[in-house]
Amino acid sequence: MAKKTCSQLNNIQQKQICEYYIKNISAKRQNISICISKNTATQNRYKNRGPKYxxxxxxxxxxxxxxxxxxxxxxxxxxxxxxxxxxxxxxxxxxxxxxxxx
Known part of the structure; x- marks a missing residue:
């Protein structure tokens, strides 16, 4: 059995998932699959700090x-x-x- 790996999503990936979920509100998390391209430099930024408030x-x-x-x-x-x-x-x-x- 292959070991599952976790990876952090960048901001664009998170936005795509949110937009997909809004359009497909009944979709289950494991069924959400999106095609993500990594062409721009901003897509590879991971600057996700917790909120100050x-x-x-x-x-x-x-x-x-x-x-x-x-x-x-x-x-x-x-x-x-x-x-x-x-x-x-x-x-x-x-x-x-x-x-x-x-």
């Missing part, structure tokens, strides 16, 4: 799930605005938190 990340993830379930379209700007709203509710100063487009 995991509570905000969790709140945004829940909110995004709720919005997507209603069929509304999300934009980066809207997600950032909601992030700043959570930031304010949790008492985190604006200069402590930076939002990226990732």
């Amino acid at each position: 995991p509570l905000i990340k969790k709140a945004i993830n829940i909110w995004v799930g709720q919005v997507l379930a209603t069929g509304l379209v999300l934009t980066d700007k809207l997600v950032k605005l909601k992030g700043h709203e959570f930031e304010s509710l949790l008492g985190i100063s604006e200069d402590e938190l930076k939002f990226s487009n990732r």
Whole structure:
């Protein structure tokens, strides 16, 4: 029996999996297979640190799930605005938190 190996996914691979899952919500994890090319330098970057504020990340993830379930379209700007709203509710100063487009 072949030994299973684990590998870390880069940002583009993670995004492809998320997009596939959104389109195929009933797909099982073991059935998700995607074709991934490794042509650009950015695809080989593995800079995945844990979030500085995991509570905000969790709140945004829940909110995004709720919005997507209603069929509304999300934009980066809207997600950032909601992030700043959570930031304010949790008492985190604006200069402590930076939002990226990732």
